[in-house]
Amino acid sequence: MSYFAAVLMRSGDRWKGEEASLEGCESLDDLGDVLRDVAGDVRLLLIEQDDEYAAIVRLDDGEDEPRAFLSDGHAADEYPMAAVVAEELAEVGGDDLEDDEDAPPAHDSAPFGEADVVEDIGTPAVELIAMCEHEGTLPVDLLLAVCEKAGCGEVFEELRG
Known part of the structure; x- marks a missing residue:
């Protein structure tokens, strides 16, 4: 199972990007270190795996x-990489499985984390959640939509090749 990971960084109004290796990343802080290694006012690490x-x-x-x-x-x-991201995050909207004694030890299908993470660069939280819930929207489509609204769609598409 392979994943695609890219770091996009903005300085002023200019975006640059590069593919990222997440080898050895075992926590959200480790993923933050990947971003700390690049310069920019805004730094995004975008990950997609197997259309899941x-x-x-x-x-x-x-910050x-x-x-x-x-x-x-x-x-x-x-x-494993999704587990690294989810480990320290709360489910958006609460945990529906938390009170279900019969539920297997698993994560709910709802999004996790901060839905407003890209709000100030073009994608409101409600829109990000709606894309996640829309049947037929692939994860890469979600990332591309976020990038296009932020002004870095071309940079992302070049990296995706």
Whole structure:
């Protein structure tokens, strides 16, 4: 199972990007370190795997802690990188499985994390959630939509090749 990961960074109004290796990343803070290694006012780590989930990890200049969003909590049960992202995040809207004694130990399918992670660069939280819930929207489509609204769609598409 392979994943696609890219770091997009904005300085002023100019975006640049590069593919990212997540080898050795075992926590959200480790993913933040990937972003700390690049310069930019806004730094995004975008992850997509097997058309199953999208993750957005963000670290802005001057911030210490990364913020993150995972499109589908179920992915954390099958994909180690999704589990890394979800580990420290709460389900958007609360945990429906928490009170169900008969539920298997698993993540709910709802998104996890901060839905407003890209609000100030063009994608409101309600729209990000709607894309996650829309049947037929692939994780890469979600990431591309976010990038297009932020002004870095071409950079993302070039990296996806």
